[in-house]
Amino acid sequence: MRCSSSLSSSSPEPSSMSSWQTHTSIPESPVTWRRRVMSSSSSSSSAAISAACAFPSTRHCAGTDIATASWQELWHRGVWLAQLWRKCWSSLRRVFRGLLSILRRLKQSPEQEVRLLFLGLDNAGKTTLLKQLAAEDISHITPTQGFNIKSVQSSGFKLNVWDIGGQRKIRPYWRNYFEDTDVLIYVIDSSDRKRFEETSLELAELLEEEKLAAVPLLIFANKQDLVTASPASELAESLSLHTIRDRMWQVQACSAVTAEGVQDGMTWVCRNITLRKK
Numbered sequence: 001m002r003c004s005s006s007l008s009s010s011s012p013e014p015s016s017m018s019s020w021q022t023h024t025s026i027p028e029s030p031v032t033w034r035r036r037v038m039s040s041s042s043s044s045s046s047a048a049i050s051a052a053c054a055f056p057s058t059r060h061c062a063g064t065d066i067a068t069a070s071w072q073e074l075w076h077r078g079v080w081l082a083q084l085w086r087k088c089w090s091s092l093r094r095v096f097r098g099l100l101s102i103l104r105r106l107k108q109s110p111e112q113e114v115r116l117l118f119l120g121l122d123n124a125g126k127t128t129l130l131k132q133l134a135a136e137d138i139s140h141i142t143p144t145q146g147f148n149i150k151s152v153q154s155s156g157f158k159l160n161v162w163d164i165g166g167q168r169k170i171r172p173y174w175r176n177y178f179e180d181t182d183v184l185i186y187v188i189d190s191s192d193r194k195r196f197e198e199t200s201l202e203l204a205e206l207l208e209e210e211k212l213a214a215v216p217l218l219i220f221a222n223k224q225d226l227v228t229a230s231p232a233s234e235l236a237e238s239l240s241l242h243t244i245r246d247r248m249w250q251v252q253a254c255s256a257v258t259a260e261g262v263q264d265g266m267t268w269v270c271r272n273i274t275l276r277k278k
Ligand SMILES: Nc1nc2c(ncn2[C@@H]2O[C@H](COP(=O)(O)OP(=O)(O)OP(=O)(O)O)[C@@H](O)[C@H]2O)c(=O)[nH]1
Pocket: 120, 121, 122, 123, 124, 125, 126, 127, 128, 129, 141, 142, 143, 144, 145, 164, 165, 166, 167, 187, 222, 223, 224, 225, 226, 254, 255, 256, 257, 258
């Protein structure tokens, strides 16, 4: 039949079929291959054994050629992985060492010392605020004739706070304390409207001082616990604080007696010290 003859003419020769099977069979490992050859050639001559035991090469058989290639590939991959791991490990060690040295330096670095200057009219509440910051008793406070100084820790800083008496006869001595001031804290009695003008003039003079140029300014609108106290916004307007443009400034409503608002003011101070010291 035409059909069968065409089929038989297209089918491969028995010899070529066997050659095709040899090339596509799953490659055995060199160890199995060596065992098989050794057992099959036990009766052959020693020369034949030594030839068979030689590691398969491309000249011997195409199947063993694939086996060699896959073992070589595995070997190369292993070497590559080992090198990669060594590189990653050394990078990680470098990063860890860097982090450790940063931590050590942070631990060793002493606290930054800063100088805060409390000024304001007499009876404004400067000494009461200072004692409140230092968590001291505020029930027996007398007008300051000279100055008070206290060191307070806050946000990683050592705050050296200078509180200078605000009586009229003492004010000419304020200038002796301007040097190296990091933040100026001006305290106002928010309930004493009659003295807003006086305190405004004193503040304006301070802002003209060369040694206080660009020093950040915090204004504590103190005594907010009193019903007669002006709100901080009203005080800011009375003192025309919006005209201050040569420095960072902030008005903070507070009460030195109840401590309300005091910490918020100090947080602003510490934040602005950081910006200044950068
Ligand atoms: N109700 C109220 N009274 C306060 C407040 N702060 C201070 N005082 C009172 O105000 C008075 C004056 O307080 P001081 O702390 O001595 O004021 P000062 O600014 O240090 O005054 P000088 O030392 O004279 O410059 C004291 O009787 C305090 O108890 C406050 O927030 N609320």
